[in-house]
Amino acid sequence: MIDKRVASMAEAMAGIRDGSVVLLGGFGDVGQPDALIEGLIAQGASNLTVVANNAGRGRTGLARLMELGRVRRIVCSFPRSRGSVVFEELYSAGRIELEIVPQGTLAERIRAAGAGVAAFFTPTAVGTRLAENKEQRSFNGRHYVLEHALPGDVALIEAWRADRFGNLTYRESARNFNPVMAMAARLTIVQAQHLVELGTLDPEAIVTPGIFVSRVLHVPYAQAKE
Amino acid sequence: MIDKRVASMAEAMAGIRDGSVVLLGGFGDVGQPDALIEGLIAQGASNLTVVANNAGRGRTGLARLMELGRVRRIVCSFPRSRGSVVFEELYSAGRIELEIVPQGTLAERIRAAGAGVAAFFTPTAVGTRLAENKEQRSFNGRHYVLEHALPGDVALIEAWRADRFGNLTYRESARNFNPVMAMAARLTIVQAQHLVELGTLDPEAIVTPGIFVSRVLHVPYAQAKE
Amino acid sequence: MPDTRTAPAGLSRSAIACRIAEDIPEGWYVNLGIGIPTLVADYVPPEREVVFHSENGVLGIGPAPSPDSVDPWLINAGKEPVTLRAGGAFVHHADSFAIIRGGHLDLCVLGAFEVAENGDLANWTTGRNDAAAAVGGAMDLAAGAKRLWVAMEHTTKEGAPRLVSRCSFPLTAPACVLRVYTNLAVIDVTPEGFLLLETAPGVSFEAVQERTATRLHRPQTAGSR
Amino acid sequence: MPDTRTAPAGLSRSAIACRIAEDIPEGWYVNLGIGIPTLVADYVPPEREVVFHSENGVLGIGPAPSPDSVDPWLINAGKEPVTLRAGGAFVHHADSFAIIRGGHLDLCVLGAFEVAENGDLANWTTGRNDAAAAVGGAMDLAAGAKRLWVAMEHTTKEGAPRLVSRCSFPLTAPACVLRVYTNLAVIDVTPEGFLLLETAPGVSFEAVQERTATRLHRPQTAGSR
Numbered sequence: 001m002i003d004k005r006v007a008s009m010a011e012a013m014a015g016i017r018d019g020s021v022v023l024l025g026g027f028g029d030v031g032q033p034d035a036l037i038e039g040l041i042a043q044g045a046s047n048l049t050v051v052a053n054n055a056g057r058g059r060t061g062l063a064r065l066m067e068l069g070r071v072r073r074i075v076c077s078f079p080r081s082r083g084s085v086v087f088e089e090l091y092s093a094g095r096i097e098l099e100i101v102p103q104g105t106l107a108e109r110i111r112a113a114g115a116g117v118a119a120f121f122t123p124t125a126v127g128t129r130l131a132e133n134k135e136q137r138s139f140n141g142r143h144y145v146l147e148h149a150l151p152g153d154v155a156l157i158e159a160w161r162a163d164r165f166g167n168l169t170y171r172e173s174a175r176n177f178n179p180v181m182a183m184a185a186r187l188t189i190v191q192a193q194h195l196v197e198l199g200t201l202d203p204e205a206i207v208t209p210g211i212f213v214s215r216v217l218h219v220p221y222a223q224a225k226e
Numbered sequence: 227m228i229d230k231r232v233a234s235m236a237e238a239m240a241g242i243r244d245g246s247v248v249l250l251g252g253f254g255d256v257g258q259p260d261a262l263i264e265g266l267i268a269q270g271a272s273n274l275t276v277v278a279n280n281a282g283r284g285r286t287g288l289a290r291l292m293e294l295g296r297v298r299r300i301v302c303s304f305p306r307s308r309g310s311v312v313f314e315e316l317y318s319a320g321r322i323e324l325e326i327v328p329q330g331t332l333a334e335r336i337r338a339a340g341a342g343v344a345a346f347f348t349p350t351a352v353g354t355r356l357a358e359n360k361e362q363r364s365f366n367g368r369h370y371v372l373e374h375a376l377p378g379d380v381a382l383i384e385a386w387r388a389d390r391f392g393n394l395t396y397r398e399s400a401r402n403f404n405p406v407m408a409m410a411a412r413l414t415i416v417q418a419q420h421l422v423e424l425g426t427l428d429p430e431a432i433v434t435p436g437i438f439v440s441r442v443l444h445v446p447y448a449q450a451k452e
Numbered sequence: 453m454p455d456t457r458t459a460p461a462g463l464s465r466s467a468i469a470c471r472i473a474e475d476i477p478e479g480w481y482v483n484l485g486i487g488i489p490t491l492v493a494d495y496v497p498p499e500r501e502v503v504f505h506s507e508n509g510v511l512g513i514g515p516a517p518s519p520d521s522v523d524p525w526l527i528n529a530g531k532e533p534v535t536l537r538a539g540g541a542f543v544h545h546a547d548s549f550a551i552i553r554g555g556h557l558d559l560c561v562l563g564a565f566e567v568a569e570n571g572d573l574a575n576w577t578t579g580r581n582d583a584a585a586a587v588g589g590a591m592d593l594a595a596g597a598k599r600l601w602v603a604m605e606h607t608t609k610e611g612a613p614r615l616v617s618r619c620s621f622p623l624t625a626p627a628c629v630l631r632v633y634t635n636l637a638v639i640d641v642t643p644e645g646f647l648l649l650e651t652a653p654g655v656s657f658e659a660v661q662e663r664t665a666t667r668l669h670r671p672q673t674a675g676s677r
Numbered sequence: 678m679p680d681t682r683t684a685p686a687g688l689s690r691s692a693i694a695c696r697i698a699e700d701i702p703e704g705w706y707v708n709l710g711i712g713i714p715t716l717v718a719d720y721v722p723p724e725r726e727v728v729f730h731s732e733n734g735v736l737g738i739g740p741a742p743s744p745d746s747v748d749p750w751l752i753n754a755g756k757e758p759v760t761l762r763a764g765g766a767f768v769h770h771a772d773s774f775a776i777i778r779g780g781h782l783d784l785c786v787l788g789a790f791e792v793a794e795n796g797d798l799a800n801w802t803t804g805r806n807d808a809a810a811a812v813g814g815a816m817d818l819a820a821g822a823k824r825l826w827v828a829m830e831h832t833t834k835e836g837a838p839r840l841v842s843r844c845s846f847p848l849t850a851p852a853c854v855l856r857v858y859t860n861l862a863v864i865d866v867t868p869e870g871f872l873l874l875e876t877a878p879g880v881s882f883e884a885v886q887e888r889t890a891t892r893l894h895r896p897q898t899a900g901s902r
Contacts, residue, residue, distance in 0.1 A: 002704050002726045002764075027508040027545075028531040030524070078586040091584050098584055103507060104549030104592030108343070111546040115771075116778030116821055117334070118365040120346040123595045124553060127626035129580075130591065139344040139374070148365070165728070165764040169430065172525040172542055176508050179544040183779060199763030204395065205431035206766040207544070209736050211706045211728065211781050228479050228501045228539075253733040253770075254756040256749070304811040317809050324809055329732060330774030330817030337771040341546075342553030342596055349820045350778060353851035355805075356816065391503070391539040398750040398767055402733050405769040409554060425538030432541040433769070435511050437481045437503065437556050 004166040004216045005195065012036065012189050012217040013043035016154050020045060023110065023152035023181040024052035024062065028081075031174030033158040033191045035219040037061045040156065046070040051110070051150060053103065053177060057083030066090055075150065077103035100130065105147050107180055113151035114183025114212070122147055155185035159208070159216075162192035163199075166213025167206045175207065182212045191219040230392040230442045231421065238262065238415050238443040239269035242380050246271060249336065249378035249407040250278035250288065254307075257400030259384040259417045261445040263287045266382065272296040277336070277376060279329065279403060283309030292316055301376065303329035326356065331373050333406055339377035340409025340438070348373055381411035385434070385442075388418035389425075392439025393432045401433065408438045417445040460659050462635035462652040468603055470495040472561060472633050476502055480558035481551075483507070483593055485575075486530045488603040489561040503539070505557060507589040509548040512540025529589065552589065553596040560597035562590065564604045564629075566619045569645040569666050571629040573602065574621035587624075594625035606634035606663050613665035615639065615646060636660050644669055685884050687860035687877040693828055695720040697786060697858050701727055705783035706776075708732070708818055710800075711755045713828040714786035728764070730782060732814040734773040737765025754814065777814070777821040785822035787815065789829045789854075791844045794870040794891050796854040798827065799846035812849075819850035831859035831888050838890035840864065840871060861885045869894055 006012045013036075016022075022040070026032025041064055048071050055076055056062030063086040065071055079087055079098060090096040101109065102124045112120055121144035125131040135146040157178045160171040168190060170178055182188045195218045232238045239262075242248075248266070252258025267290055274297050281302050282288030289312040291297055305313055305324060316322040327335065328350045338346055347370035351357040361372040383404045386397040394416060396404055408414045421444045463471065465488050473495035476482060483505045484490050494515065496502050504513040507529040514535035517523065522533040543551070551557065564575040573594050577585030594600055607613055615632065632639045632646075637660045640647040647669045651660055661668045688696065690713050698720035701707060708730045709715050719740065721727050729738040732754040739760035742748065747758040768776070776782065789800040798819050802810030819825055832838055840857065857864045857871075862885045865872040872894045876885055886893045 002728070028527065030508075030527050030531075078588040079584055080586040088584075100583070100585070100587055102587050102591040103545075103589040104553055104596070107545035107549050108341070108553075111775075112346070114779050115334070115775035116349060116780060118347040118349070118368070118370045120338070121344040122553065123342060123344070124592045125625075126595065128591060128623045130587065142344070144344045163764060167764060167766055170542075172430075172523065172536070173506075173508050173510050173527050174525045175542050175544050177545045180546045183775065183781075201766075202431065203737070203761060203766045204398075204433075205428065207430075209766040209768060209776075210764065211730070211736060211776060228503070253754075254752065256733075256752050256756075304813045305809055306811040314809075326808070326810070326812055328812050328816040329770075329814040330778055330821070333770035333774050334778075337550075340554050341550035342555060348778065350817045351850075352820065354816060354848045356812065389539060393539060393541055396767075398748065398761070399731075399733050399735050399752050400750045401767050401769050403770045406771045409550065409556075427541075429512070429536060429541045435541040435543060435551075436539065437505070437511060437551060 003164045004210065004213055005164055006215045006217050009039040009042070009217065012215050013039045015187065016040065016043055016045045018045050019047045020153040021049045021051065021151070023155040023185055024050055025157045025176065025178035025181050027053050027173070027176040031158050031170065031176045031178055032061070033156040034061055035191045036156040036189060037065060041065050041068065047072050049073040049075065051075045051152060053077055053106070054081055055079035055084050055087035057081065059086060063087070066096060071096060073097035073099070075099040075101060077101055077106050102130065107177060109147055109150035110184045111180045113149040114180060117149060119146055119148045121145065152181065152185035153187065155181040155188045157182050157188060157190045159190050159192045161194045161196050161201060162190055162216045163196050163201055165198060166190065166210030166216055167201050168192070168208035168213065169201060169205060170207055179208045182208045188212055188214045190216045192216055193219065193221050229390045230436065230439055231390055232441045232443050235265040235268070235443065238441050239265045241413065242266065242269055242271045244271050245273045246379040247275045247277065247377070249381040249411055250276055251383045251402065251404035251407050253279050253399070253402040257384050257396065257402045257404055258287070259382040260287055261417045262382040262415060263291060267291050267294065273298050275299040275301065277301040277378060279303055279332070280307055281305035281310050281313035283307065285312060289313070292322060297322060299323035299325070301325040301327060303327055303332050328356065333403060335373055335376035336410045337406045339375040340406060343375060345372055345374045347371065378407065378411035379413065381407040381414045383408050383414060383416045385416050385418045387420045387422050387427060388416055388442045389422050389427055391424060392416065392436030392442055393427050394418070394434035394439065395427060395431060396433055405434045408434045414438055414440045416442045418442055419445065419447050460636060460655045462606070462655050466491055468633050468635060471638065472601065472603055476559065478502065481505055481556065483552070483557050483560040483597065485560070485562035487563040489563060490530060492561055505551060507548055507552070509543045509545055510536065510540065511543070512537045549592055552592050555596060555598055557597040559599045559601065560593045561601045561603055562593060564602045564614065565621050566614050566616050567602050567629050567632050568616055568619045569641065571627040571641040572619050573600070573624045573629050574619040575624045578621050580622055590624050594628045599630050600628050602629050602632045604632070604634055606636040613663055615664045615666065617666035636663065639668070647671065685861060685880045687831070687880050691716055693858050693860060696863065697826065697828055701784065703727065706730055706781065708777070708782050708785040708822065710785070710787035712788040714788060715755060717786055730776060732773055734768045734770055735761065735765065736768065737762045774817055777817050780821060780823055782822040784824045784826065785818045786826045786828055787818060789827045789839065790846050791839050791841050792827050792854050792857050793841050793844045794866065796852040796866040797844050798825070798849045798854050799844040800849045801847070803846050805847055815849050819853045824855050825853045827854050827857045829857070829859055831861040831885070838888055840889045840891065842891035861888065864893070872896065
């Protein structure tokens with residue numbers, strides 16, 4: 001029987017190594033795998049590269065992981081937002097590396113990794129400092145910049161419903177980066193609000209098929225947002 | 227009121243010009259916009275480039291359009307299948323141009339057009355004659371070939387349910403090329419089995435949002451497959 | 453000679469948003485940036501169907517919910533709670549930016565620090581050396597939307613013009629802005645430079661010109677007077 | 678000296694498929710090509726959960742339907758009617774080939790005209806000058822799956838070997854085949870060339886070698902005998 005459900009956080013986090021590239025779903029707090037981030041904090045892996053839209057806020061979750069010195073490098077589109085105090089401190093002190101990527105380029109680079117595309121030409125950032133020192137080329141009279149696939153060793157994903165195959169649906173705008181990140185990592189770990197029987201998810205409405213998913217941990221809402 | 231529904235085939239086909247690149251959904255007969263192809267035959271546009279997975283079969287539909295001499299060029303992955311008699315005749319006689327594209331590269335080139343990506347590096351076809359004379363490059367020790375976006379002037383799409391915004395769902399394996407082609411054309415024309423009230427399609431399960439759709443024609447099943 | 457020390461008030465932020473809303477026809481798919489642009493949606497009458505898109509994968513955003521009916525799973529790109537209209541749909545981030553980059557949005561309205569007379573936009577960072585500036589989706593929107601309009605105050609709080617011959621801040625995208633709505637005027641970006649289309653009530657051409665760091669053109673009809 | 682004019686029968690097409698099915702463990706995601714590979718699914722016992730993928734966007738393909746319960750909207754890549762198992766899902770063509778190209782399939786089983794000892798695969802056209810040959814998804818599968826196995830008759834109907842030192846037909850992909858299952862043998866592609874793992878009942882190593890156009894290696898343990 002295919003059964004990707006795991007019974008404990010320890011089992012969910014098993015095997016995440018120092019130096020991993022970790023893709024973190026979510027846009028702000030919505031669709032962010034809060035429980036799995038806590039699990040990663042407890043698990044202990046360090047020297048991580050984190051790929052996420054934002055650089056955390058407050059002193060919990062991703063911010064806490066950074067504050068503990070476990071994140072060597074962050075790749076994101078919007079590091080400096082209200083409450084990103086830990087990032088600001090670390091960055092000012094030169095204790096964290098940062099790669100700024102336009103949000104759409106970030107999403108497309110992650111998708112490219114999941115889709116086996118090594119690199120692609122995008123018009124975003126042409127003529128700006130984010131395209132400096134990057135290869136550029138014209139197609140049909142328009143300028144494009146070459147961007148590379150961004151794969152992860154691990155993806156931490158928040159889903160709404162999951163079955164034992166790892167088929168997933170999301171809730172509203174919590175979908176965001178989660179489906180593309182789920183495609184792009186060697187080890188995709190999901191926290192799901194609801195576990196459902198195999199066959200109850202509509203095959204027309206599954207957003208992430210289980211082929212992209214390694215492990216599913218049941219994390220009901222109240223626990224995730226406590 | 228946004229209302230993309232059209233009342234007649236003539237209205238659905240209005241403005242398709244000679245020389246257009248026409249993206250045709252479907253994989254074999256499934257998900258193929260049969261009624262719209264008949265409409266295109268009646269509409270009269272010629273000197274067309276058709277992008278489709280297959281090159282038609284029998285003497286109806288796409289095969290008929292080709293037999294009438296209206297297709298100058300076809301871009302597909304699988305031209306020579308059981309019953310592709312018209313294509314075989316025209317191709318042998320040198321009366322139709324052919325570009326063979328691996329099926330996944332075809333889908334990705336169409337998606338790239340819809341997504342504003344000008345070109346991308348794929349491992350498919352490296353070391354084969356379909357990559358001859360194409361730019362190649364290594365990334366992380368693996369070889370890739372550069373493939374270009376393939377946009378359409380017109381896309382003809384078959385959907386299962388549609389609302390007046392042009393939001394679409396598909397039925398089972400009839401989904402195939404339809405959602406990616408819907409993204410990639412300036413004029414996207416849909417034949418839908420069912421028209422439904424706005425708000426009845428689940429926003430979590432809409433596969434093609436209406437932003438990609440120009441016109442919707444109601445073509446109930448019996449009529450489409452007659 | 454007009455008194456340039458006293459700035460004309462012109463339109464309020466809400467009034468700028470309202471003015472922009474007037475120019476958005478039914479049927480457009482529109483992305484609204486943070487700040488004045490977000491206010492635009494409130495001034496499109498509900499019977500005029502416009503579909504609002506948000507970078508985080510929402511099509512068909514409706515008005516803000518009442519405080520007691522907030523759905524924490526449904527936010528816009530500014531991370532504020534929103535609602536979904538009938539006909540709305542959710543997509544993931546790669547599809548959401550395929551919509552943006554693929555040229556499917558009829559319009560994007562963004563705020564700006566500066567707009568240059570060739571349409572260059574600077575709206576993401578004021579410091580050339582600020583390597584940690586947050587870009588978000590601004591560059592994708594500026595490069596991808598069919599039309600880009602800017603909504604901003606005509607000058608900084610200190611009175612420095614934001615409409616300039618050449619941007620002093622790092623660019624978001626070159627030659628992308630088509631039109632600028634400010635508290636003082638509506639101005640098109642044309643091959644000849646800035647073209648003043650209208651001024652706010654009680655604001656003269658000269659008052660706008662004085663607060664603009666490059667030449668404003670007048671429409672041909674005005675020029676023949 | 679064995680009689681090379683009388684070909685050993687070896688396994689039937691179904692028996693080849695059955696032999697392959699033995700080697701597919703529970704939990705794999707598998708794409709099956711047209712021909713012998715399609716038959717493989719029938720020999721995976723239903724209690725061993727394997728998820729079959731088809732290029733046209735179906736994950737979780739089940740057995741063929743009875744003639745009176747055919748769903749015309751549900752076909753596989755060979756355009757035959759199929760069913761969907763519990764846990765199945767539909768995706769569009771770009772996502773389906775993202776699964777393939779992105780290395781998410783544990784296994785793809787394809788037919789072939791020829792396999793070379795370096796793993797080169799030729800399975801889409803027999804004519805170098807046939808510009809209208811139909812490639813379908815073969816090149817994507819050969820380049821993308823984690824493992825590629827080939828299922829084919831050991832020789833052509835005329836008795837010509839299909840396991841060769843170098844393919845004479847146009848390639849589908851270079852150096853992609855890991856293992857070949859034929860009516861006569863199971864053979865791995867290794868850095869040293871073809872390694873014979875087992876022969877069909879009643880078929881000798883020599884009989885397989887004679888019908889192979891390049892050298893077959895034996896496992897180390899066999900070689901020490």
